[in-house]
Amino acid sequence: MTKDYYDILGVERDATPEAIKKAYRRRAMRVHPDVAPDDADAAEKFKELSEAYEVLSDSNKRAVFDRGGDPMSGAGSAGFSGFGGGFSGGFDFTNLVDAMFGQAGGRGPRSRVRQGQDALVRVTLQLHEAVFGVTKPVKVATAVVCPKCSGKGGEPGSEPVTCSTCDGAGEVTAIQRSFLGDIRTTQACPTCRGYGTIIPQPCSECSGEGRVRTTRTLQVKIPAGVSTGIRIHLEAQGEVGPGGGPAGDLYVELSVADHETFRRDGDNLEMVVKLPMTAAALGTTVDVTTLEAEWEGSDPADRSVAVDIPAGTQSGTRIALKDRGVPKLRGGGRGELGVTVLVQTPTKLDDHQRDLLRQLAESRREDHPEAETAKHGKGVLGKLSEWFTS
Incomplete structure (x- = not known):
């Protein structure tokens, strides 16, 4: 046997199935005929690479190969009966594309409600406030839940409708034909941006975001003995997320002013x-x-x-x-x-x-x-x- 499938994929003989899959995906992206149209040998290289992946990703065929046998003989010999005629026998071209590009589809629509970001404010204390502690009013400019739509993003009384482009799936599939077969790619629906629904009447207050920016005042308790650089962590007091999602955390960073006597x-x-x-x-x-x-x-x-x-x-x-x-x-x-x-x-x-x-x-x-x-x-x-x- 002249072919060394491990060498073709560039992996060790004890490589894990995950390592074999990653190696195939990485090399396939370089030699695929659609990616390297100027390479006259691209089709042959891709065929050889795919054959190596077919053998090493199948535990039975890999065992036959490791024992020095021909994994493509018998039932597996029809796996590559003429590259131009497509793949047949024991090799699934869909699995090949999944290994090359990652499994597509199946993600479903994404939620409009997402976690908000953390926020940071800086507060300067007088020395006696830092030494003895104080409850200090702190102004925070952050995003809060829209008071008009309560985070839903639509005008009161309106409801989101299913996207007609993706039928609520949040993603669309495109088919590209090549001499290797049909290559399917899945991406977020451009109409609903992957949400699966459309808000027909966006809220006039937040423009469908579900949150608005405002300045609010928090009473922050500063413990006695703090010093410059210390941060006080206030859970869920940061930015409210899109769609009225859970708020992030707020960090209050302290700075102590110089004193004329002490x-x-x-x-x-x-x-x-x-x-x-x-x-x-x-x-x-x-x-x-x-x-x-x-x-x-x-x-x-x-x-x-x-x-x-x-x-x-x-x-x-x-x-x-x-x-x-x-x-x-x-x-x-x-x-x-x-x-x-x-x-x-x-x-x-x-x-x-x-x-x-x-x-x-x-x-x-x-x-x-x-x-x-x-x-x-x-x-x-x-x-x-x-x-x-x-």
Whole structure:
């Protein structure tokens, strides 16, 4: 036997039936005489390819071939009795075309009702809204069910009628004759666009779409502790589908605006407090306004906090106040409120104040100090610099 059907189809000897079908379909689309009319050998190549597919797609014939026998002998020898005379015997030309182009037909009319798409809106929050949570009105421009036709697409009182072109099948079949036989192709009906029915009186409100665009306002609950980039998923609040189909989902993407006093760092809030040099040297207690002061639902007692400044506090010192930061989005508790001290050196002194400072410097032997160099690195001063430059 000179023919190797596996080689003709370009598959391995252990190829599955599905792999054989795909290989045949792929090669048939290249050598079919109607596709390659300029190839004088196209008909012979297609005949050989079809013979290989007939053998390898039939488990009995394939077994005979694998054992070294002639699968086309006996009852199967009439399978290709003259290519010009058409196919006969054990080979079904309809199955050949189905393998080549995929099974056509049988889909039936498609529904006018389809799933809607998801929608995305972006919302900017103030820092206190993101930290403590808020229920926020959000405007959404989406498609909703047409109020006039309730999604049916026709004027009230009218009903869809069966398409006369396809008799409700939603598809039509065209027959193309060739020397190989009749080739049938099926496509969506051009009259009804595959629906199988026609709406004789489309709704004047939605033009038969079953949905209209509008802007609606949703009350969206924002949980405490959210941050920029987080998306809130609202099921079935997106676009209503054609024909009044089920709505997609709505995603609300959050962005948190910068604050003039507080800076967020993960679950912590950071702020800077300016102190006179004398207060930092002697120590003091200062009242600091917290972020709760901007939240209507907060306890008035939490809207400020007393911060103890130890004597000798240096500029850049951070004092951490526990459970005064951002509520943790997953899990309980809150982060810290970090209060960074910025010691201010006086720039305007009268003669008396200048004499007092001079006396202090002399008593501390600092009237002629030696400069000390500092190593490079961020440290507290570097972080403090970042605060003002970021």
